[in-house]
Amino acid sequence: MNIIVPVKLVPDLVEELSIDASGTALDTAWLRMIINEFDDHAIEQAILLKEKTGAHVTILSTNVEGVDDLLFAAAAKGVDRIIKLNGDIESGVNNHALSRAMSTIIRDLKPDLILTGVQAHNDLDGSIGPQLAEYLEMPYIGYISGVNVSGDKVIVRKEYPGGLIGEMQVSLPALLGIQAAEQPPRYVAISKVRQMMKTMSIEELDLSSLDSSGAPIVNRLFQPESGERATMLSENADEAANQLITIFKELGTL
Amino acid sequence: MATTAISHTPSFSETFFNSLYKGENGERFRTCLQCGSCSGVCPFGYLMDYPPGRMIAGLRADEFDLVMETDTVWMCVSCYACAQICPSKIPITAGLMTRTKEELLLAGNVPSELQSALENSQRYGNPMGESPRKRADWTMGIQPQVTVLGRDKRPVDVLWFVGDYPSYHPRVQLVTKSLAKVLNALGLNFGILGPEENSDGDTQRLAGERGLFEMLAEKNGRMFSKYQFERIITSDPHAYNALKNEYPALGISYPVQHYTQFLAERIDQLKPLLKQEVQAAVTYHDPCYLGRVNGIFNEPRILLESIPGLKLVEMAHNQTTSLCCGGGGGGMWLDGFQWEKAHARLSEWRVHEAVDIGANILAVACPYEPPRFEDAIKTIPQASKLMVKDIIELLAEALG
Numbered sequence: 044m045n046i047i048v049p050v051k052l053v054p055d056l057v058e059e060l061s062i063d064a065s066g067t068a069l070d071t072a073w074l075r076m077i078i079n080e081f082d083d084h085a086i087e088q089a090i091l092l093k094e095k096t097g098a099h100v101t102i103l104s105t106n107v108e109g110v111d112d113l114l115f116a117a118a119a120k121g122v123d124r125i126i127k128l129n130g131d132i133e134s135g136v137n138n139h140a141l142s143r144a145m146s147t148i149i150r151d152l153k154p155d156l157i158l159t160g161v162q163a164h165n166d167l168d169g170s171i172g173p174q175l176a177e178y179l180e181m182p183y184i185g186y187i188s189g190v191n192v193s194g195d196k197v198i199v200r201k202e203y204p205g206g207l208i209g210e211m212q213v214s215l216p217a218l219l220g221i222q223a224a225e226q227p228p229r230y231v232a233i234s235k236v237r238q239m240m241k242t243m244s245i246e247e248l249d250l251s252s253l254d255s256s257g258a259p260i261v262n263r264l265f266q267p268e269s270g271e272r273a274t275m276l277s278e279n280a281d282e283a284a285n286q287l288i289t290i291f292k293e294l295g296t297l
Numbered sequence: 298m299a300t301t302a303i304s305h306t307p308s309f310s311e312t313f314f315n316s317l318y319k320g321e322n323g324e325r326f327r328t329c330l331q332c333g334s335c336s337g338v339c340p341f342g343y344l345m346d347y348p349p350g351r352m353i354a355g356l357r358a359d360e361f362d363l364v365m366e367t368d369t370v371w372m373c374v375s376c377y378a379c380a381q382i383c384p385s386k387i388p389i390t391a392g393l394m395t396r397t398k399e400e401l402l403l404a405g406n407v408p409s410e411l412q413s414a415l416e417n418s419q420r421y422g423n424p425m426g427e428s429p430r431k432r433a434d435w436t437m438g439i440q441p442q443v444t445v446l447g448r449d450k451r452p453v454d455v456l457w458f459v460g461d462y463p464s465y466h467p468r469v470q471l472v473t474k475s476l477a478k479v480l481n482a483l484g485l486n487f488g489i490l491g492p493e494e495n496s497d498g499d500t501q502r503l504a505g506e507r508g509l510f511e512m513l514a515e516k517n518g519r520m521f522s523k524y525q526f527e528r529i530i531t532s533d534p535h536a537y538n539a540l541k542n543e544y545p546a547l548g549i550s551y552p553v554q555h556y557t558q559f560l561a562e563r564i565d566q567l568k569p570l571l572k573q574e575v576q577a578a579v580t581y582h583d584p585c586y587l588g589r590v591n592g593i594f595n596e597p598r599i600l601l602e603s604i605p606g607l608k609l610v611e612m613a614h615n616q617t618t619s620l621c622c623g624g625g626g627g628g629m630w631l632d633g634f635q636w637e638k639a640h641a642r643l644s645e646w647r648v649h650e651a652v653d654i655g656a657n658i659l660a661v662a663c664p665y666e667p668p669r670f671e672d673a674i675k676t677i678p679q680a681s682k683l684m685v686k687d688i689i690e691l692l693a694e695a696l697g
Contacts, residue, residue: 057421057428073430077420229405230412233419234508 044098044192044215046089047154048122049145049175050082052107053165067261071133076109081160087224088190089158090121096192099123101152103145103248105132111245112236118243119235125243130250138171139258144250146178154216156197161185161220168258172220182213185220310361313400317356320392328385329353335379335389340621340643341372341635349379349389352397370397371408372638375503375626376585381617390503394626398505407505414630415506418513422495423461424630432459433491435470439477444488452525453488455480455559456551458517458540460533461496462664468671469664475693476532476556482570482696483563487530493520497531499539499586504627511547514539518549529553532689534586534663535625541591555587557662557688561596564603573697574606580656581609581688582647582670583619584663597662600688604695612650620647624665644673652680659685 054060054069055077063070089100101124102117104110114125130136130144149157157179162170176183188208189200201209202222213219269275274290276283291297307315317323329350336348346367347355355364364370379389387393401407407415417426436443444453457480463473480487498513521529529551531537540553560567579601587593594616601609614620621628623643628635636642648670651659659670670685 057426058430059428227409230402230407230415231405232403232506232508233512235403237508237512 044092044096044155045153046092046098046100047103047149047152047157048082048085048089048100049103049149049157049159049171050086050113051079051104051141051160051163051171052076052109052113053079053163056164062264062266067264069264076107078113079160079163081162081221083160083228084224085158085160085221086117086120086122087226087228088187088221090229091225092156092190092192093121098156101126103128103148105130105136105141105250106247107132114245115239115243116231116236118239119231120229124246126246126248128248128250130253132250136253137168137255137258138166138174139168140253140255141250142171142174142178144253146175147251148248149175150179156192156215157181157218158190158221159218161187161222167261170220172218176218179216179218182217183220184211184213184217186222187219188221188223189225190219308359308362309365310356310359313361313396314356317392317396320388320396322386322388323392325385325387326353326356326392329357329387330385332384334382334384335387338378338382340374340376340378340623340646341639344639345369345372349393352393353387353389356393364397365400365404368406368408370394370401371411371627371631372635373398373626374585374621374623374628374643375500376621377589378618378621381589390626395503395505398503398627399507400505402505408631408634410633411504411627411630414627415501415504415509418496418498418501418506419509422513422516423465424496424501425461425465427465430492432464432494433489435464435473436477436489436491439474439481441481443477445491446488446524446526447491447493449488451488453486454527455485455487456521456524456526456529457487457489458497458529458531458533458536458553459489459494460531460536460664462668463532464494466664466668468668472532472664472667472687472690475687475689478693478696479560479567479689483566488524488526490517490520490524495520497533497536497539499535499543500625500627500629502539502543503625504630510539510543514544514547514549518544518547521549521551527552530556530559532556532662532664532687534584534591535665538586538590555591555593555596555662557587557596557600558593560692561599564599567600567692568603571604571692571695573695575604575691575695576606577657578608578610578655579658579660579686579691580612580651580654581615581660581662582612582622582651582666583616584661584666585619585621585625587662588619589617597660597688600692601660604691607691610654610656612647612654612656614650620650622647622661622663622666622669624663624669629665642669642673642676644669645677648673648677648680648683651683652677657682657684658691659683660688660691661685662688 055075061070106127191198336342336350342348414424462469495516498510502510537555674680
């Protein structure tokens with residue numbers, strides 16, 4: 044079975060985000076990138092399938108800072124082929140453009156199964172999975188937390204709100220949006236990652252054209268603003284405690 | 298007549314034993330008497346399926362794969378009590394325990410709490426996953442301003458390797474600020490790396506992540522080589538141990554002192570400044586990596602005794618027999634895992650000892666300890682009046 048896992052790097056929220064001069068995008072100068080958490084689960088699920096039933100796993104990611112580390116770490120976990128996609132990514136590409144451009148590349152790789160993270164925190168124009176499935180004319184099921192292969196079909200567990208799990212069967216080829224792998228993403232020792240850096244090479248492919256049309260246009264990106272009805276407490280714990288006492292007294296609860 | 302060669306594929310036990318044998322003092326593994334002292338002195342030995350003595354027996358019986366099937370070794374806090382007591386001087390902590398953790402980690406068998414600390418260390422250079430850009434934020438408001446070498450671009454006499462918990466942990470930052478106060482009071486020319494500093498990596502190494510340790514050491518080594526300084530000091534015994542005993546093998550070699558050594562050498566300048574009395578019975582907890590591992594027992598006590606009004610009392614376990622706070626060898630990042638197994642915290646045993654001796658203050662000299670002991674105090678009613686202070690906090694108080 045040929046499994047393709049398209050993953051992306053997203054802004055790491057450990058650093059404070061700032062808005063750029065245009066007021067419509069993040070300032071990339073101080074941005075640290077990290078693998079989208081759900082994509083990390085998609086990689087883990089692909090490796091679990093490889094271990095259970097045998098599969099060839101390929102990972103694709105766009106060429107932004109941090110992509111080499113991501114790909115070598117995936118290789119150390121057991122991924123067979125690592126590819127980075129070149130193109131005019133830095134100018135702020137959206138999921139519409141990315142899924143269009145990736146669909147031609149992925150079609151050539153002749154996948155049986157595509158796994159990708161069900162969503163990412165920077166999906167401003169919808170998650171990438173369903174869009175990719177549309178261009179590839181494949182069935183899509185999202186919010187998946189378990190995958191079993193049975194012949195030319197897979198049986199998946201889909202999570203619903205309220206703690207319900209649905210089990211459904213889908214014919215291959217298909218695209219699944221992974222909510223959680225069957226086990227948390229594994230740890231891989233740094234020495235193994237370093238070994239991969241010496242022995243494995245990253246293939247590079249070009250994203251032909253990036254067409255962002257069809258997506259909503261961002262008019263304004265901004266930090267949350269405090270509403271007029273909210274009372275903001277001091278950051279100083281003692282002052283905040285005094286403020287709270289006054290408020291509780293005013294409200295008659297003290 | 299043709300002879301038939303019997304092919305022999307070495308077992309895991311054999312391969313592992315050979316690798317241990319080749320390590321420093323590795324031949325001593327053959328001299329184990331099976332006296333059981335190591336298993337007896339190990340603070341968690343009583344609940345390990347394979348305490349150190351049985352691990353060595355398993356190794357010699359070619360049955361080490363049984364040890365690998367258990368998670369025993371993740372109870373090891375790398376406190377060196379076993380290595381200290383061993384009559385054959387077998388490198389149990391440095392060799393057997395650390396190498397076993399390495400093998401488990403290579404096989405992907407890591408408790409999840411530890412996994413996130415290791416991933417954070419790799420990604421952010423600190424096990425808590427804090428922003429590297431905020432590593433020097435603790436210096437805000439300190440006067441005179443703390444020199445950050447990359448920003449202020451001037452040579453210093455003393456490079457202060459601050460460390461992870463001293464940089465980020467809100468409780469330990471108080472200790473860090475106290476050290477800045479004392480260094481400033483002595484008029485010393487010192488600086489820090491700030492955002493260019495990475496975790497020293499020693500505890501990650503002792504938790505089995507050798508590759509991560511080397512990566513972090515190389516990053517620190519590159520930064521050290523960029524700047525001019527005479528020596529390194531640190532408040533963290535784990536950083537001290539790494540810089541003194543492990544970094545030189547990677548070609549990173551600088552004179553390094555724990556702050557207790559550095560200040561004890563300057564006691565004649567420091568003592569006249571200590572004017573404020575600290576009226577308290579103080580007992581000192583020897584950190585494993587300052588005391589047992591590196592033999593620094595006197596300097597911390599010299600500093601404490603220089604404080605006017607302070608009365609030093611010793612706990613039942615002191616100096617080489619000091620009890621571990623439970624934070625070493627990855628214990629800092631295995632609290633949940635170890636609690637599930639033991640339903641006891643090593644820090645609680647230590648706090649009981651401090652209470653028994655009638656101490657008002659439990660003095661420490663390692664950044665793992667203030668949060669660990671203060672947490673333990675919260676769970677022990679008779680310890681409610683015991684305070685935990687780093688030695689440098691007491692010195693800073695005595696400065697007035």
